[in-house]
Amino acid sequence: MPSKVLSKRKTEWQLQEAKAMFSEVIKSAVSKPQIITVHGKKTAVILSFDEYQNLSGPKQNLFSFIQNSPLYGVELELPPRLPESMREANL
Numbered sequence: 823m824p825s826k827v828l829s830k831r832k833t834e835w836q837l838q839e840a841k842a843m844f845s846e847v848i849k850s851a852v853s854k855p856q857i858i859t860v861h862g863k864k865t866a867v868i869l870s871f872d873e874y875q876n877l878s879g880p881k882q883n884l885f886s887f888i889q890n891s892p893l894y895g896v897e898l899e900l901p902p903r904l905p906e907s908m909r910e911a912n913l
Contacts, residue, residue, distance in 0.1 A: 832850065833855070834856075835858055836859050847868060853870075855867050
């Protein structure tokens with residue numbers, strides 16, 4: 823099997839190999855993150871710029887999340903609360 827076909831499927835690279843095939847690593851990162859290992863230990867990841875932006879983009883706060891929910895404004899039918907006796911508190 824030609825090495826180009828093999829390298830396109832590859833997602834994990836030893837550092838020396840990644841240096842030698844840097845263009846190939848970058849091209850492969852467009853479709854899938856590429857893992858770089860040093861002495862057999864996973865050390866770094868090369869991502870496409872789009873994936874990076876998705877991961878590092880602005881985070882939504884809880885209020886905005888609820889407002890943008892498809893369930894925003896839906897009224898829930900909750901069962902009535904059972905009467906509870908007062909608990910004593912040691913102050």
